[in-house]
Amino acid sequence: MIQTLLIMWRETLEAALIVGILLTYLGRSGERAGVRWVWLGAGAAVAAALASAAASRGAIAMLDPDTQEVLQAAILFVAVGVLSWMIVWMNRNARAIRGELHEKADRALAGGRLVGLATIAFVAVFREGVETVLFLWGVVLERASLAVMPLLVAGIGGGLLAVATAWLFFRGFSFLSLPTFFRVTGVLLVFVAAGLLASGVNKLIALDYLPPIVPQVWNTSWLVRDGSAVGAVLGALMGYRSRPSLLEVLVFVAYFPPMLWALRRRVSSPPSSRAPHTAAPSAA
Amino acid sequence: MRFQLAVAALLLSGAALARADDLTVPLAVHDGGFAPAQIKTPTGAKIRLDVTNQTAAAIEFESFELNRERVVQPGQKVAVYLSGLSPGRYEFFDDFHPERKGVLIVE
Numbered sequence: 001m002i003q004t005l006l007i008m009w010r011e012t013l014e015a016a017l018i019v020g021i022l023l024t025y026l027g028r029s030g031e032r033a034g035v036r037w038v039w040l041g042a043g044a045a046v047a048a049a050l051a052s053a054a055a056s057r058g059a060i061a062m063l064d065p066d067t068q069e070v071l072q073a074a075i076l077f078v079a080v081g082v083l084s085w086m087i088v089w090m091n092r093n094a095r096a097i098r099g100e101l102h103e104k105a106d107r108a109l110a111g112g113r114l115v116g117l118a119t120i121a122f123v124a125v126f127r128e129g130v131e132t133v134l135f136l137w138g139v140v141l142e143r144a145s146l147a148v149m150p151l152l153v154a155g156i157g158g159g160l161l162a163v164a165t166a167w168l169f170f171r172g173f174s175f176l177s178l179p180t181f182f183r184v185t186g187v188l189l190v191f192v193a194a195g196l197l198a199s200g201v202n203k204l205i206a207l208d209y210l211p212p213i214v215p216q217v218w219n220t221s222w223l224v225r226d227g228s229a230v231g232a233v234l235g236a237l238m239g240y241r242s243r244p245s246l247l248e249v250l251v252f253v254a255y256f257p258p259m260l261w262a263l264r265r266r267v268s269s270p271p272s273s274r275a276p277h278t279a280a281p282s283a284a
Numbered sequence: 285m286r287f288q289l290a291v292a293a294l295l296l297s298g299a300a301l302a303r304a305d306d307l308t309v310p311l312a313v314h315d316g317g318f319a320p321a322q323i324k325t326p327t328g329a330k331i332r333l334d335v336t337n338q339t340a341a342a343i344e345f346e347s348f349e350l351n352r353e354r355v356v357q358p359g360q361k362v363a364v365y366l367s368g369l370s371p372g373r374y375e376f377f378d379d380f381h382p383e384r385k386g387v388l389i390v391e
Contacts, residue, residue, distance in 0.1 A: 003382060065362045069354070131344070131355055135380050138341030206352050208332075208365035215368045216351070226348040243351050 001154045004139060008158025011132045013165060014236035015042075018124035018192060020166035022117060024173060025090060025185045029097050037114040041121030048122075049129030053137060069203055072127070076200035079123040080255075083193045086116050087186060088262050094182035132159070165233075186263075188237065194255040195239025198248040205245060212245035219243050306332040306365075311386070313337050313345075313356070313378060318386035325390055330367040336360070343384075347376035350388070 019042050026034040063071070139151050173181055204210040221242035224231045234240035239252070307329045312319045313336065325331055335345045337356040345364060346353040356362045369390045378384040 007380065007382075065356070065360055134342040134355060134357070135344075138343075138380055141341045142339075202351065206354065206364055208363075212367065215366070216370075221348065241351055242348060245351060248351075 001150055004151050004154040005158040005161065007135060008132065008155045009161050009165070010232050011128050011135065012159045012162035013232055015045075015125045015128045016162045016166035017169065017233070017236045019121050020170050021185055021188055021192070022121060024170040025182075026117070028174075028178065028181060029093065033114060034117050037118040038121045041118030042125045044118075045122045045125035045129055049126055049133050052130055053133035066207055069207055070209075073200040073203040075123060075127070076196050076203075079120060080193050080197045080200070082116050082119050082123075083189065083196070084259060084262070086113070086120060087189050087193065087259070089113060089116075090182070090189070091186050091263050094179070094186070097178070097182075169233075190256070190259055191238040193259070194252045195235075195237065197255055198239045198244070198252045201248055201251045202241075202245070205247060210247060212247050213250075214246035216243045217246045217249050306330050308332045308334060310334045310336065311345075313339060313343050313384065315339050317384040318376075318378075321386040323386070323388045325369075325388065327371050327390055328368070331365070331369075331388075333364040333366065335362050335364055337362075342380060344379035345376060346379040347374060347388075349374040350376060352376075353379065 019038060022038045023035060026032075026038065136152065136155050139155060140148050143151065173184065176184060201210060205212045219242060224234060224240065224242065226235065226240075226242050231240060231242070241248070244252075307325060309323055309325065309331055311323065311333050333345075335354070335356050337343050337358055337360055340358055342355055342357050344353060344355045345362070350366060350369075352364055352366070354362055354364055366388075369388075371390050374388040374390065376386050376388065
Protein backbone atom coordinates (compact mmCIF):
# COMPACT_ATOMS: atom_id res chain seq x y z
CA MET A 1 0.00 0.00 0.00
CA ILE A 2 2.78 2.39 0.96
CA GLN A 3 4.48 1.35 -2.25
CA THR A 4 1.43 2.20 -4.36
CA LEU A 5 1.23 5.55 -2.60
CA LEU A 6 4.89 6.31 -3.26
CA ILE A 7 4.73 5.30 -6.91
CA MET A 8 1.72 7.54 -7.46
CA TRP A 9 3.42 10.39 -5.60
CA ARG A 10 6.41 10.21 -7.91
CA GLU A 11 4.33 9.82 -11.07
CA THR A 12 2.16 12.83 -10.26
CA LEU A 13 4.77 15.14 -8.79
CA GLU A 14 6.16 16.52 -12.02
CA ALA A 15 2.74 17.48 -13.36
CA ALA A 16 1.76 18.99 -10.01
CA LEU A 17 4.93 21.09 -9.82
CA ILE A 18 4.72 22.43 -13.37
CA VAL A 19 1.02 23.25 -13.08
CA GLY A 20 1.79 24.69 -9.63
CA ILE A 21 4.42 27.08 -11.02
CA LEU A 22 2.00 28.32 -13.68
CA LEU A 23 -0.91 28.76 -11.26
CA THR A 24 1.21 30.51 -8.64
CA TYR A 25 2.67 32.83 -11.23
CA LEU A 26 -0.69 33.68 -12.78
CA GLY A 27 -2.33 34.05 -9.38
CA ARG A 28 0.23 36.52 -8.18
CA SER A 29 0.20 38.54 -11.37
CA GLY A 30 -3.60 38.67 -11.31
CA GLU A 31 -4.20 36.85 -14.60
CA ARG A 32 -7.53 35.23 -13.81
CA ALA A 33 -8.17 34.09 -17.38
CA GLY A 34 -4.75 32.43 -17.47
CA VAL A 35 -5.56 30.47 -14.30
CA ARG A 36 -8.75 29.16 -15.93
CA TRP A 37 -6.90 28.09 -19.07
CA VAL A 38 -4.24 26.24 -17.08
CA TRP A 39 -7.00 24.28 -15.30
CA LEU A 40 -8.66 23.70 -18.65
CA GLY A 41 -5.43 22.28 -20.09
CA ALA A 42 -4.84 20.10 -17.01
CA GLY A 43 -8.44 18.85 -16.99
CA ALA A 44 -8.38 18.04 -20.70
CA ALA A 45 -5.14 16.10 -20.13
CA VAL A 46 -6.71 13.94 -17.41
CA ALA A 47 -9.58 13.11 -19.75
CA ALA A 48 -7.18 12.45 -22.63
CA ALA A 49 -4.97 10.21 -20.44
CA LEU A 50 -8.00 8.16 -19.38
CA ALA A 51 -9.20 7.92 -22.98
CA SER A 52 -5.81 6.97 -24.39
CA ALA A 53 -5.22 4.34 -21.71
CA ALA A 54 -8.68 2.92 -22.39
CA ALA A 55 -7.95 2.91 -26.12
CA SER A 56 -4.44 1.54 -25.69
CA ARG A 57 -5.53 -1.84 -26.94
CA GLY A 58 -7.29 -0.20 -29.87
CA ALA A 59 -6.23 2.93 -31.68
CA ILE A 60 -2.92 3.63 -29.97
CA ALA A 61 -1.93 -0.02 -30.13
CA MET A 62 -1.99 0.44 -33.91
CA LEU A 63 1.15 2.53 -33.50
CA ASP A 64 4.10 0.33 -32.67
CA PRO A 65 5.81 1.05 -29.31
CA ASP A 66 8.77 2.85 -30.90
CA THR A 67 6.53 5.19 -32.88
CA GLN A 68 4.67 6.00 -29.67
CA GLU A 69 7.98 6.79 -27.99
CA VAL A 70 9.12 9.03 -30.87
CA LEU A 71 5.76 10.77 -30.66
CA GLN A 72 6.30 11.36 -26.93
CA ALA A 73 9.73 12.84 -27.60
CA ALA A 74 8.21 15.09 -30.28
CA ILE A 75 5.53 16.25 -27.83
CA LEU A 76 8.28 17.10 -25.35
CA PHE A 77 10.14 19.19 -27.92
CA VAL A 78 6.97 21.06 -28.86
CA ALA A 79 6.33 21.67 -25.15
CA VAL A 80 9.85 23.07 -24.75
CA GLY A 81 9.19 25.47 -27.64
CA VAL A 82 5.87 26.69 -26.21
CA LEU A 83 7.32 26.93 -22.70
CA SER A 84 10.30 28.96 -23.92
CA TRP A 85 7.97 31.40 -25.64
CA MET A 86 5.88 31.67 -22.44
CA ILE A 87 8.97 32.26 -20.28
CA VAL A 88 10.06 35.17 -22.47
CA TRP A 89 6.54 36.61 -22.34
CA MET A 90 6.23 36.08 -18.55
CA ASN A 91 9.52 37.84 -18.04
CA ARG A 92 8.36 40.85 -19.99
CA ASN A 93 4.98 40.72 -18.31
CA ALA A 94 6.59 40.70 -14.86
CA ARG A 95 8.36 43.93 -15.66
CA ALA A 96 5.16 45.49 -16.97
CA ILE A 97 3.37 44.54 -13.74
CA ARG A 98 6.03 46.18 -11.66
CA GLY A 99 5.70 49.32 -13.74
CA GLU A 100 1.93 49.59 -13.68
CA LEU A 101 0.69 48.05 -10.46
CA HIS A 102 -2.59 49.92 -10.47
CA GLU A 103 -3.59 48.87 -13.95
CA LYS A 104 -3.32 45.19 -13.12
CA ALA A 105 -7.06 44.68 -13.41
CA ASP A 106 -7.06 45.93 -16.99
CA ARG A 107 -4.48 43.50 -18.17
CA ALA A 108 -5.75 40.81 -20.44
CA LEU A 109 -3.91 37.91 -21.96
CA ALA A 110 -3.94 37.55 -25.71
CA GLY A 111 -5.62 34.39 -27.00
CA GLY A 112 -2.42 32.77 -28.21
CA ARG A 113 -0.83 32.99 -24.78
CA LEU A 114 -3.87 31.44 -23.13
CA VAL A 115 -3.62 28.51 -25.53
CA GLY A 116 0.12 28.38 -24.78
CA LEU A 117 -0.54 28.12 -21.03
CA ALA A 118 -3.19 25.46 -21.58
CA THR A 119 -0.78 23.53 -23.83
CA ILE A 120 1.98 23.43 -21.24
CA ALA A 121 -0.45 22.31 -18.53
CA PHE A 122 -1.86 19.71 -20.91
CA VAL A 123 1.53 18.22 -21.83
CA ALA A 124 2.74 18.21 -18.21
CA VAL A 125 -0.35 16.36 -16.99
CA PHE A 126 -0.86 14.09 -20.01
CA ARG A 127 2.72 12.83 -20.03
CA GLU A 128 2.54 11.54 -16.48
CA GLY A 129 -1.20 10.92 -16.69
CA VAL A 130 -0.98 8.07 -19.19
CA GLU A 131 1.58 6.26 -17.03
CA THR A 132 -0.49 6.89 -13.93
CA VAL A 133 -3.63 5.46 -15.50
CA LEU A 134 -1.73 2.42 -16.82
CA PHE A 135 -0.24 1.83 -13.39
CA LEU A 136 -3.55 2.11 -11.55
CA TRP A 137 -5.29 -0.01 -14.16
CA GLY A 138 -2.59 -2.63 -13.58
CA VAL A 139 -3.30 -2.52 -9.86
CA VAL A 140 -6.97 -3.26 -10.62
CA LEU A 141 -6.16 -6.02 -13.12
CA GLU A 142 -3.74 -7.84 -10.87
CA ARG A 143 -6.06 -8.03 -7.93
CA ALA A 144 -9.47 -8.98 -9.12
CA SER A 145 -10.96 -8.81 -5.67
CA LEU A 146 -12.01 -6.39 -2.96
CA ALA A 147 -8.36 -6.05 -1.93
CA VAL A 148 -8.03 -3.59 -4.77
CA MET A 149 -9.93 -0.85 -2.98
CA PRO A 150 -7.33 0.05 -0.33
CA LEU A 151 -4.70 0.10 -3.08
CA LEU A 152 -6.73 2.43 -5.24
CA VAL A 153 -7.27 4.67 -2.24
CA ALA A 154 -3.51 4.60 -1.59
CA GLY A 155 -2.88 5.44 -5.23
CA ILE A 156 -5.23 8.39 -5.24
CA GLY A 157 -3.78 9.42 -1.87
CA GLY A 158 -0.33 9.44 -3.48
CA GLY A 159 -1.62 11.74 -6.21
CA LEU A 160 -3.13 14.09 -3.65
CA LEU A 161 0.12 14.01 -1.69
CA ALA A 162 1.96 15.18 -4.81
CA VAL A 163 -0.47 18.07 -5.17
CA ALA A 164 0.08 18.89 -1.49
CA THR A 165 3.85 18.75 -2.01
CA ALA A 166 3.61 21.20 -4.90
CA TRP A 167 1.28 23.42 -2.86
CA LEU A 168 3.69 23.49 0.08
CA PHE A 169 6.58 24.15 -2.26
CA PHE A 170 4.88 27.21 -3.71
CA ARG A 171 3.48 28.29 -0.32
CA GLY A 172 7.10 29.02 0.53
CA PHE A 173 7.22 31.31 -2.48
CA SER A 174 4.45 33.56 -1.18
CA PHE A 175 6.91 35.12 1.26
CA LEU A 176 9.03 36.41 -1.59
CA SER A 177 8.53 39.94 -2.80
CA LEU A 178 6.86 40.20 -6.19
CA PRO A 179 10.02 41.00 -8.21
CA THR A 180 11.97 38.20 -6.51
CA PHE A 181 9.06 35.84 -6.98
CA PHE A 182 8.91 36.52 -10.73
CA ARG A 183 12.65 36.08 -11.03
CA VAL A 184 12.62 32.77 -9.12
CA THR A 185 9.69 31.28 -11.08
CA GLY A 186 11.32 32.43 -14.32
CA VAL A 187 14.60 30.71 -13.47
CA LEU A 188 12.72 27.58 -12.33
CA LEU A 189 10.83 27.38 -15.62
CA VAL A 190 14.03 27.72 -17.65
CA PHE A 191 15.35 24.67 -15.76
CA VAL A 192 12.05 22.83 -16.31
CA ALA A 193 12.31 23.47 -20.06
CA ALA A 194 15.96 22.36 -20.21
CA GLY A 195 15.01 19.22 -18.27
CA LEU A 196 12.15 18.40 -20.64
CA LEU A 197 14.49 18.86 -23.59
CA ALA A 198 17.02 16.47 -22.06
CA SER A 199 14.37 13.84 -21.30
CA GLY A 200 13.15 13.99 -24.91
CA VAL A 201 16.73 13.40 -26.02
CA ASN A 202 17.04 10.54 -23.50
CA LYS A 203 14.11 8.80 -25.21
CA LEU A 204 15.76 9.12 -28.63
CA ILE A 205 19.03 7.75 -27.22
CA ALA A 206 17.24 4.72 -25.76
CA LEU A 207 15.68 4.18 -29.20
CA ASP A 208 19.14 4.36 -30.79
CA TYR A 209 18.19 7.35 -32.93
CA LEU A 210 20.81 9.52 -31.23
CA PRO A 211 24.21 8.51 -29.81
CA PRO A 212 24.79 9.09 -26.08
CA ILE A 213 28.41 10.09 -27.00
CA VAL A 214 29.44 9.06 -23.47
CA PRO A 215 26.82 6.90 -21.71
CA GLN A 216 27.62 8.21 -18.21
CA VAL A 217 29.46 11.51 -17.83
CA TRP A 218 29.31 11.44 -14.05
CA ASN A 219 27.56 9.75 -11.18
CA THR A 220 26.02 11.94 -8.49
CA SER A 221 23.97 9.17 -6.88
CA TRP A 222 26.14 9.48 -3.74
CA LEU A 223 24.77 13.02 -3.39
CA VAL A 224 21.15 12.70 -4.58
CA ARG A 225 19.71 9.27 -5.36
CA ASP A 226 17.22 9.19 -8.26
CA GLY A 227 14.57 7.35 -6.27
CA SER A 228 14.75 9.59 -3.18
CA ALA A 229 12.30 12.41 -2.40
CA VAL A 230 14.87 15.09 -3.25
CA GLY A 231 15.79 13.20 -6.42
CA ALA A 232 12.13 13.02 -7.42
CA VAL A 233 11.60 16.77 -6.87
CA LEU A 234 14.79 17.63 -8.77
CA GLY A 235 13.81 15.16 -11.49
CA ALA A 236 10.42 16.82 -11.82
CA LEU A 237 11.85 20.35 -11.84
CA MET A 238 14.93 19.96 -14.00
CA GLY A 239 15.02 16.40 -15.28
CA TYR A 240 17.65 15.41 -12.70
CA ARG A 241 19.33 12.09 -13.33
CA SER A 242 22.30 10.91 -11.35
CA ARG A 243 24.03 9.36 -14.36
CA PRO A 244 23.27 11.40 -17.47
CA SER A 245 24.82 10.78 -20.87
CA LEU A 246 27.06 13.43 -22.40
CA LEU A 247 24.52 14.27 -25.10
CA GLU A 248 21.83 14.96 -22.46
CA VAL A 249 24.21 17.23 -20.54
CA LEU A 250 25.21 19.09 -23.71
CA VAL A 251 21.60 19.62 -24.77
CA PHE A 252 20.66 20.77 -21.25
CA VAL A 253 23.53 23.29 -21.15
CA ALA A 254 23.01 24.43 -24.75
CA TYR A 255 19.44 25.46 -23.92
CA PHE A 256 20.60 28.28 -21.64
CA PRO A 257 22.57 30.72 -23.87
CA PRO A 258 19.82 31.32 -26.48
CA MET A 259 17.22 31.51 -23.70
CA LEU A 260 19.25 34.06 -21.72
CA TRP A 261 19.80 36.01 -24.92
CA ALA A 262 16.04 36.10 -25.59
CA LEU A 263 15.36 37.22 -22.01
CA ARG A 264 18.08 39.89 -22.08
CA ARG A 265 16.94 41.21 -25.43
CA ARG A 266 13.55 41.98 -23.95
CA VAL A 267 15.10 43.66 -20.93
CA SER A 268 16.44 46.58 -22.94
CA SER A 269 13.51 47.25 -25.28
CA PRO A 270 10.28 47.64 -23.24
CA PRO A 271 11.29 50.44 -20.81
CA SER A 272 12.37 52.72 -23.65
CA SER A 273 9.34 51.93 -25.81
CA ARG A 274 6.90 52.23 -22.92
CA ALA A 275 8.26 55.46 -21.49
CA PRO A 276 6.75 57.91 -24.01
CA HIS A 277 3.18 56.61 -23.64
CA THR A 278 2.81 55.32 -20.11
CA ALA A 279 -0.97 55.19 -20.23
CA ALA A 280 -1.10 52.61 -23.02
CA PRO A 281 -1.25 49.06 -21.73
CA SER A 282 1.76 46.98 -22.57
CA ALA A 283 1.55 45.34 -25.96
CA ALA A 284 2.28 42.06 -24.24
CA MET B 285 12.59 21.21 -45.38
CA ARG B 286 14.75 19.19 -47.74
CA PHE B 287 17.62 19.63 -45.29
CA GLN B 288 15.54 18.34 -42.39
CA LEU B 289 14.48 15.34 -44.44
CA ALA B 290 18.09 14.63 -45.35
CA VAL B 291 19.12 14.82 -41.69
CA ALA B 292 16.23 12.57 -40.67
CA ALA B 293 17.10 10.07 -43.39
CA LEU B 294 20.73 10.10 -42.31
CA LEU B 295 19.82 9.52 -38.67
CA LEU B 296 17.41 6.72 -39.52
CA SER B 297 19.83 5.00 -41.90
CA GLY B 298 22.60 5.35 -39.32
CA ALA B 299 20.37 3.73 -36.75
CA ALA B 300 19.39 0.99 -39.18
CA LEU B 301 23.02 0.27 -40.05
CA ALA B 302 24.02 0.17 -36.39
CA ARG B 303 21.27 -2.29 -35.66
CA ALA B 304 22.88 -4.97 -37.81
CA ASP B 305 25.59 -5.93 -35.31
CA ASP B 306 23.83 -5.27 -32.03
CA LEU B 307 24.00 -7.82 -29.27
CA THR B 308 20.35 -8.70 -28.74
CA VAL B 309 19.45 -9.77 -25.23
CA PRO B 310 15.92 -11.04 -24.57
CA LEU B 311 14.47 -10.02 -21.23
CA ALA B 312 11.02 -11.29 -20.28
CA VAL B 313 8.90 -9.94 -17.47
CA HIS B 314 6.73 -12.54 -15.72
CA ASP B 315 4.54 -12.11 -12.66
CA GLY B 316 7.41 -13.60 -10.65
CA GLY B 317 10.02 -11.17 -11.98
CA PHE B 318 12.57 -10.75 -14.77
CA ALA B 319 13.80 -13.73 -16.76
CA PRO B 320 16.73 -13.87 -16.79
CA ALA B 321 17.22 -11.88 -13.59
CA GLN B 322 20.93 -11.67 -14.30
CA ILE B 323 22.42 -10.76 -17.67
CA LYS B 324 26.10 -10.81 -18.56
CA THR B 325 27.48 -8.89 -21.54
CA PRO B 326 30.99 -8.13 -22.74
CA THR B 327 32.45 -4.62 -22.33
CA GLY B 328 32.04 -2.35 -25.34
CA ALA B 329 29.15 -4.22 -26.90
CA LYS B 330 26.18 -2.35 -28.19
CA ILE B 331 23.26 -4.01 -26.44
CA ARG B 332 19.68 -4.23 -27.52
CA LEU B 333 17.52 -5.31 -24.58
CA ASP B 334 14.32 -6.83 -25.93
CA VAL B 335 11.95 -6.34 -23.01
CA THR B 336 8.82 -8.46 -23.34
CA ASN B 337 5.94 -7.97 -20.96
CA GLN B 338 4.36 -11.38 -20.37
CA THR B 339 2.11 -10.25 -17.55
CA ALA B 340 -1.48 -9.03 -17.76
CA ALA B 341 -0.69 -5.44 -16.68
CA ALA B 342 1.58 -2.64 -17.85
CA ILE B 343 5.14 -2.60 -16.50
CA GLU B 344 7.84 0.08 -16.51
CA PHE B 345 11.35 -1.11 -17.18
CA GLU B 346 13.51 1.29 -15.21
CA SER B 347 17.13 1.63 -14.22
CA PHE B 348 18.82 4.54 -12.51
CA GLU B 349 22.23 3.01 -13.27
CA LEU B 350 21.44 2.68 -16.98
CA ASN B 351 19.49 5.96 -17.16
CA ARG B 352 16.57 4.26 -18.89
CA GLU B 353 12.83 4.01 -18.34
CA ARG B 354 10.19 2.64 -20.62
CA VAL B 355 6.59 1.58 -20.15
CA VAL B 356 5.77 -1.78 -21.74
CA GLN B 357 2.16 -2.74 -22.28
CA PRO B 358 0.96 -6.33 -21.73
CA GLY B 359 2.10 -8.61 -24.55
CA GLN B 360 4.35 -5.95 -26.06
CA LYS B 361 8.04 -6.21 -26.92
CA VAL B 362 10.15 -3.07 -26.66
CA ALA B 363 13.81 -2.59 -27.60
CA VAL B 364 15.98 -0.59 -25.19
CA TYR B 365 19.42 0.31 -26.54
CA LEU B 366 22.56 0.55 -24.41
CA SER B 367 26.06 1.29 -25.64
CA GLY B 368 29.55 1.98 -24.38
CA LEU B 369 28.94 0.78 -20.83
CA SER B 370 31.98 0.42 -18.63
CA PRO B 371 32.42 -2.80 -16.67
CA GLY B 372 30.19 -2.99 -13.63
CA ARG B 373 26.82 -3.95 -12.21
CA TYR B 374 23.74 -2.16 -13.48
CA GLU B 375 20.54 -2.87 -11.60
CA PHE B 376 17.13 -2.54 -13.15
CA PHE B 377 13.58 -2.99 -11.88
CA ASP B 378 9.92 -2.71 -12.78
CA ASP B 379 8.88 0.70 -11.49
CA PHE B 380 5.25 -0.37 -11.32
CA HIS B 381 6.18 -3.48 -9.29
CA PRO B 382 9.47 -2.63 -7.56
CA GLU B 383 9.78 -6.14 -6.13
CA ARG B 384 10.72 -7.31 -9.65
CA LYS B 385 14.45 -6.71 -9.98
CA GLY B 386 17.36 -7.74 -12.14
CA VAL B 387 20.94 -6.88 -12.88
CA LEU B 388 23.06 -6.40 -15.98
CA ILE B 389 26.70 -7.28 -15.47
CA VAL B 390 29.17 -5.83 -17.96
CA GLU B 391 32.58 -7.51 -17.83
